[in-house]
């Protein structure tokens with residue numbers, strides 16, 4: 001920690017940073033207003049799938065970058081799960097050196113264009129920014145700036161591909177191609193490993209592709225990041241389910257030395273209330289997969305989806321916001337969020353809730369579904385909901401919602417999306433009986449090294465944390481890569497020292513068997 | 514990968530494809546299925562793996578033309594490739610020697626029934642197979658079933674072939690004639706429902722292989738959910754075979770029709786394009 005602080009201090013004392021600081025007084029900087037993100041108008045964007053946020057222009061970005069006073073003690077960094085050198089990249093933007101800014105981001109974050117769009121900055125870096133902490137003003141728009149620098153690099157055609165040392169010939173694999181797997185693959189390739197990423201679906205990217213919709217995270221942004229990994233020598237194998245197509249044991253026999261399990265939390269939860277299996281009631285995973293992965297909204301594609309006229313989405317997370325905003329874009333007259341707690345307790349990003357409201361989504365907070373009804377064809381046509389009130393705080397620290405007796409009423413609906421969380425994907429744990437798994441189904445790991453109960457197997461992302469975030473999954477992937485490198489090198493050293501103890505070549509060959 | 518090595522027409526509407534898929538060939542067991550997608554705009558559909566050759570690295574699938582994707586698949590020729598093939602998926606069949614097995618198949622269920630019949634026969638069971646259809650032309654895979662069954666009973670609604678009557682009529686005759694230790698049924702949900710009512714009456718343990726709609730096939734979406742013994746199960750990971758006496762077939766019948774209007778429209782559009790081409 002001390003080393004890091006000294007490093008940051010030294011960086012801050014570099015001539016260009018000192019000079020930049022002297023250009024504007026802090027007083028002038030703090031007078032500047034936080035910029036709003038340019039976006040598509042709400043009544044237009046709720047009918048298309050193009051990205052809502054349009055991104056900052058160069059002038060806007062430099063203006064926003066000027067607000068950052070380049071604090072001697074940059075608290076923002078402590079709020080970043082992967083410790084991005086935030087003041088440095090922002091000052092690079094202020095200096096107009098946008099490609100350098102992107103390079104700073106990439107030192108610690110392999111997917112900045114993704115994170116700039118989907119990280120919950122308001123509870124991370126921006127929450128601990130000097131402005132809200134000390135001035136009671138809106139924070140520097142760190143997320144917007146991250147997105148700006150990363151997009152600038154992608155659009156410049158000068159994307160830097162990290163230097164790759166000579167391959168060391170050691171094969172390692174990631175199970176899953178979500179953010180955990182991608183971050184892991186990037187770091188291992190940078191250290192010279194021969195990396196293969198196995199993905200069960202036909203597309204690479206995990207939730208970034210099948211879950212988060214195009215209007216929030218365009219596929220081409222994700223593909224650009226994947227392309228860089230390919231240029232770095234990472235191999236991607238789609239349509240390959242580890243544990244089914246081949247087991248980890250099979251892959252070991254094929255020469256893989258160690259594994260990262262980043263298989264995500266792909267098992268949808270249902271509420272198990274009467275009528276939940278009627279037609280038109282989807283899990284959020286199914287609804288999002290049909291629309292995002294299978295392009296069901298485009299008549300050119302074969303996969304269908306029901307475009308309801310009155311749609312209820314149950315839940316308050318990012319997934320629920322994505323689903324409800326999709327339903328509006330599919331032409332629903334009425335799209336509702338039904339959530340059992342109040343709006344303050346919703347886990348979704350603040351920006352998503354704001355965007356959803358602007359797009360005409362109704363919020364029924366402190367409401368909970370209790371039963372669904374259907375017509376003679378089994379198609380859902382009505383739901384019964386109950387009003388709730390908040391009681392004492394529960395284990396999560398949030399006030400527990402309590403049903404109000406006799407408050408039930410009916411709402412006409414023709415589509416329902418159940419978005420009440422996901423559980424860990426059980427495929428891998430099922431195929432490896434020795435793996436230590438919690439009662440929730442998450443894989444237990446050493447929190448520093450991400451190593452599981454099986455020394456050659458590491459795990460990270462949602463399979464370890466339950467539902468989490470892109471940035472935390474990436475952080476896990478990177479920590480696992482560092483620890484796996486130490487683990488493998490340790491094993492190699494051990495082998496070498498063992499071999500040195502042998503007296504004849506025959507003994508060595510015997511041992512190698 | 515996924516290249517078609519061999520193609521054989523069993524009838525106008527039923528095609529056998531041998532597909533290059535070495536990893537799947539190695540890992541698959543009877544009862545497993547694959548998910549395939551044809552073309553970048555295609556949908557993902559499940560197909561039972563009818564057989565595999567580990568040496569040659571191939572799997573066999575039997576496709577019956579029922580909708581857009583199955584027709585596209587049947588139109589592929591030797592040398593062409595299937596865009597995506599992933600598997601093996603699901604729980605494999607529990608194959609045991611139990612004595613006499615009464616297998617029943619109809620409609621879309623006949624193709625997936627074949628590998629189960631074959632495996633049960635190879636395990637040393639006496640296998641009696643009842644095949645049912647509306648009319649003679651719709652009876653498929655009869656020869657193949659005969660190869661792996663001790664006896665095949667054909668039933669048609671209109672009496673144009675075999676005996677006149679429903680699948681359950683054919684089954685009941687057998688049940689009255691001899692002791693049946695296990696019934697296996699694959700077909701339209703309504704058929705399996707009536708088979709189940711019959712075997713319940715005679716107290717015969719029954720296995721049904723369910724052919725619900727699927728998307729990912731890995732337990733991620735819940736499109737394939739059914740109620741078994743009062744609990745929600747995912748056919749792609751918990752199945753496809755279940756104790757038929759516990760399955761809520763009424764619910765399954767409704768869910769199978771989730772996209773009826775959309776499917777019919779897509780099918781019409783497809784046929785129109787297809788006729789023009």
Ligand SMILES: Cc1cc2nc3c(=O)[nH]c(=O)nc-3n(C[C@H](O)[C@H](O)[C@H](O)COP(=O)(O)OP(=O)(O)OC[C@H]3O[C@@H](n4cnc5c(N)ncnc54)[C@H](O)[C@@H]3O)c2cc1C
Pocket residue numbers: 117118119120175176177178179180181198199200201205206207208211212213240241242243262263264265266288318319320322349425427428460461462463467468469470471473
């Ligand atoms: C709709 C939605 C919106 C979200 N919005 C946000 C947001 O705005 N901000 C944010 O920070 N987070 C958000 N999240 C959460 C975030 O996406 C996840 O926390 C993150 O993607 C987890 O990454 P992961 O690498 O652990 O797994 P995933 O992204 O889930 O990837 C796992 C991959 O592994 C594959 N796989 C599984 N099993 C196997 C196997 N046996 N063999 C091969 N492959 C396998 C899966 O098919 C999948 O592609 C959102 C999630 C959803 C669903």
Ligand code: FES
Pocket residue numbers: 726727728729730731732733734735736737738747748749750
């Ligand atoms: S097909 Fe998606 S869970 Fe079974």
